[in-house]
Amino acid sequence: MTKRRIGILTGGGDAPGLNAVIRAVVKRGAGQLGWDIIGSEDSFNGFLMRPQRLFELTPRSCQGLLHRGGTILGTTNRGDPFAWPESDGGARDRSAELAAAIRSAALEGLIVIGGDGTQRIAARLMREHGIKVVGVPKTIDNDLTATDFTFGFWSAVEVATEALDRLHTTAESHDRVMILEVMGRTAGWIALYAGVAGGADCIALPELPYDPERFCEKIRARRARGRQFSLIVVAEGARPKGRERSSGTVKHGRGSIRAGGAGQTLARALAERLDVETRVTVLGHLQRGGGPIPFDRVLATQFGVEATALVERGAWGRMVRVAGGVIGSVAMEQAAVEPRLVDPGHPLIATARAVGIELGA
Amino acid sequence: MTKRRIGILTGGGDAPGLNAVIRAVVKRGAGQLGWDIIGSEDSFNGFLMRPQRLFELTPRSCQGLLHRGGTILGTTNRGDPFAWPESDGGARDRSAELAAAIRSAALEGLIVIGGDGTQRIAARLMREHGIKVVGVPKTIDNDLTATDFTFGFWSAVEVATEALDRLHTTAESHDRVMILEVMGRTAGWIALYAGVAGGADCIALPELPYDPERFCEKIRARRARGRQFSLIVVAEGARPKGRERSSGTVKHGRGSIRAGGAGQTLARALAERLDVETRVTVLGHLQRGGGPIPFDRVLATQFGVEATALVERGAWGRMVRVAGGVIGSVAMEQAAVEPRLVDPGHPLIATARAVGIELGA
Amino acid sequence: MTKRRIGILTGGGDAPGLNAVIRAVVKRGAGQLGWDIIGSEDSFNGFLMRPQRLFELTPRSCQGLLHRGGTILGTTNRGDPFAWPESDGGARDRSAELAAAIRSAALEGLIVIGGDGTQRIAARLMREHGIKVVGVPKTIDNDLTATDFTFGFWSAVEVATEALDRLHTTAESHDRVMILEVMGRTAGWIALYAGVAGGADCIALPELPYDPERFCEKIRARRARGRQFSLIVVAEGARPKGRERSSGTVKHGRGSIRAGGAGQTLARALAERLDVETRVTVLGHLQRGGGPIPFDRVLATQFGVEATALVERGAWGRMVRVAGGVIGSVAMEQAAVEPRLVDPGHPLIATARAVGIELGA
């Protein structure tokens, strides 16, 4: 019987735990089941741009990976293989070429670790070109309907919460309003969880455009009780009522920079209404960096092992997930739907309000 | 209408998140619903030994509590009110006295945050003396059947995992076997989760008496592959096959010390079979100390808010819990059963084996 | 013999370790020498605005203070007593009033923990009004000529370095230029130390206006070696050659916000020259918050104990310091001179260059 030969790649923005998934797949697949596990660099690009650099992953090459942030496979996606960006600004369908490259690498199938976009490409590759795939969901924003949690989310919440703890200390000495801008362009889960965990006074979510006056009322009420400082968590996609969401990355000169400034916008809105001194901290990629916390390491390991189990059973076209605490899987076609946003009726919103957090809406 | 007046206490060993529960109860109960929240020091002892020191908890007194470890109410339980230890070595039933003290403090009911033992006393107090109680489960060992998770558990796992990360680094430079002894006298959840999260090579659980030879085999197999070091997590209640579980705290002189030494026992068993140099780290109470991680802060806050909701609805006799990710409650009488132990068939055991961890059994 | 009665206050921005100094003064002064230690809230303001709220500090009130960030005395300075800001926009000399308040509190002298400005006020108060003072230096920027180190500095460096570690991980997966903006409006010590400790590729200091082109060259050179990402630490006061330093806090509406954006300025300058994607993290007050690291706790404790020793010896007018590893003191009048800036000839600049760090100048 010939050896199984399975490809693996990571796509989209990175999240703490990617390496832990890779490690689990390799330890189980290569170390115990005797498969060849072949890594493609930078998502599908490895097949399209550097097929000669596909490389075998062995248990030895995964030593020390469990607690390392980032991904040894890289995630820099140059483009969607179905609409590959050309130098003339146009786009070309290179999916057939990609499928051919995967076949010529003699791979039986792929384990695709990635976000929404990456999973959609993988599902289409299977549907249109017959490439067998198994998916492992990844989004630091935890905004997938198909799974209760994704690895990396709690690690990001921990970074944001530690920042709140620090700001808390210094705010107390200074009588200031401290604003912490966290990740979340469309989904505010990190802001919500970190806000509850870090004892924020106000939280601004992308899903609930805020009325600055309500935050001012909260600050005034605290002052009336002798609390001269306040802490506000604002998701990068949060905005005042009636305002458009600001765009994210924008072209500037020959490169690109990050626009936005949800924290600064809020700082200005407060200063216009209230005699406050504000300070803004922008965490940015700090939330993606660093090693995964144990919760995410365990989840990532479970996901990696489950992915190999799906391959073992030939359950192609399925994506790993956790639901109600149980590791399982769901059809990929079903998985890629609308993102899971913070619903105003979510129980944690009620909990936040029950401990006095103002949501501005 | 008269103001509601509710007592609150914490019992048993401490766990990161106790203060976060208290804070949530007070923020919601006193801050929003206008109740008086009255704290009893050191579990039920406050009523029996220092009723004059019962004190009101206000949102102000809960400032800065969210991230603080320990409990401002204290947990030092001098004894079971139903079998109070007397100086002559006997025991006396002081439960009627306790019930009278609670009534004379004009309390409508109690929110009892505590472990198995504390909850059992609370349930009996309700059954036999008509004292209304609502329970909030607490066990750092996460060994309750009634709830998927208890706050403090993941905080303890994080301490143990960080220790493994550190030992990993130094073990690699030294060609040694590093043994980490973690909490868990009867339930090995901390050892299991930390072992998976920290990339241990072997895990010894109280539930699975180990064969030292199997650990030696693992160490030899690693050496054969050029890995000169190994990491072993051992729960304090783990033991070799055929040996009795060692007792915990023992009297010594006028005080008491902790016996045991599961780590040293394992170190000796390995040294008798293999040419290894071992080092043992005993985490002890490090795992209980320090602030709760965000996961536990959120869970503790949810538990505290849910406890006030139970009181609001008059759902006395129920204990808060989380099941399948949903916060809810269960009848206290139902909750206090056998501890939830690590079952050899638990999915995480399979996951551990899939990434090559030896469990010694 | 009458009891000694000594006042204590903290002024200026906060720094991790302030509470540790207070604790040491109280433990030694009140706990062992039997003095009354009287705290004034918010620097000298306590005497001028809330003299009725002066309060005694006892060892009990200092429990748990050692590792707590911020200051229990508050630092919000409403104004210089020698030029107190009036509501009509003018200024009034209230120093005589302050001296009277100190005398009427029956204080023999003051221990003044604070930065440059606070020390200068204290020295003048002694010179012009005969108020006895002992100084303890405080600046998170470590920019005092009189002392080798101030507490809080290494804590801030640790926050910034941990941020670099996190950014490093994620930058590696993403092929990006990560910019970390740290504190330092005029002195770049935090940027320099954190840059060396965190393995930055480039550091932009306030003292050395940078040529963006040199940073671009460094980024290009790294790319040429296959390193697709770069890490840049930029002090908030850093600026490109030929540009004015941007102002700090500015009035906006009824309050004030923080202007500046040294990180964004640099991001734009790079994007105009190079095809790069940049991300900016702004640490802001994260660097002041949180507890002090052990180095700063030890130093703060030594400073506090030394301050009481100066009082004991009647060595008024002196400021505690550390020089060449030895705790001692210096005349306050001598201490308040020009800030210690990063000299291009400082040995650590040479070290930074020796490990390949580009300083842009």
Place this chain on the structure above:
Amino acid sequence: MTKRRIGILTGGGDAPGLNAVIRAVVKRGAGQLGWDIIGSEDSFNGFLMRPQRLFELTPRSCQGLLHRGGTILGTTNRGDPFAWPESDGGARDRSAELAAAIRSAALEGLIVIGGDGTQRIAARLMREHGIKVVGVPKTIDNDLTATDFTFGFWSAVEVATEALDRLHTTAESHDRVMILEVMGRTAGWIALYAGVAGGADCIALPELPYDPERFCEKIRARRARGRQFSLIVVAEGARPKGRERSSGTVKHGRGSIRAGGAGQTLARALAERLDVETRVTVLGHLQRGGGPIPFDRVLATQFGVEATALVERGAWGRMVRVAGGVIGSVAMEQAAVEPRLVDPGHPLIATARAVGIELGA
């Protein structure tokens, strides 16, 4: 002109910062000065046992090393080349063979990073065999007379202090005596610094045999003030007055285990005198593991750069050091003298006492 070719090795127990020294040497030596830097595995053993595995270190091979604990070169010293342990239990002088191996590797000289023992071997190798060496001191115990600080020390103090912080929290809830056993068989610097930084109530140092009764008095005095818990730091080499120091590693079966138990000894001594419940935490190798803190990274980088400067200047036979905050060097022959122990007259001892710490002597 021929390229310089310099060897590098690390010896003795590991310490956080070893990799940072290696990285600095390689970045400066290979990256900027164009030298070949050749690594020997496991101290001098690489030359004697695996000369074919000597390998070139390039800036690329040092990527990500700065914050990584341990050493990529390994430190497992099988024996002193001047008295190499033979299988028959005897010893043989293999130093000439070693010198030959170094010469046959065409090395101009060696940068030797290591402790006392390693430096002594290096100095002797130079004296007796003319091998040119430059030394970089390494001892986590900070017990060298020749240098004010060694890298790794403050990292170890940080681990121990964080442990104290955690124990503090839980001790407070439990009315217990918590004992923390830290490294230090002959020198108690870690215990002393961590004890001061972590607010210990008592510290037991190897240099000052303790009277258990004095610790009991301290505990009683605290209880009398309502403080029911106490925290004690004990160095592994500390012992009660009149007792012999226990030995360290001992042979057991075919391997070896760590004897000692200074923490347990103290726990028993207290329990015999006082009605206390004690808990012992043994940090062990946790203190060596993990990445270096920024202080140690900067110091290690400075040491590495200075070592290359010594080589550049041909200043063979000298060891890098820091004195009074200034990086410099000292003759190796001078460096290897008696270890620097905690002197009862050391200023930090006085500071410790001034904040109420009992030293038991």
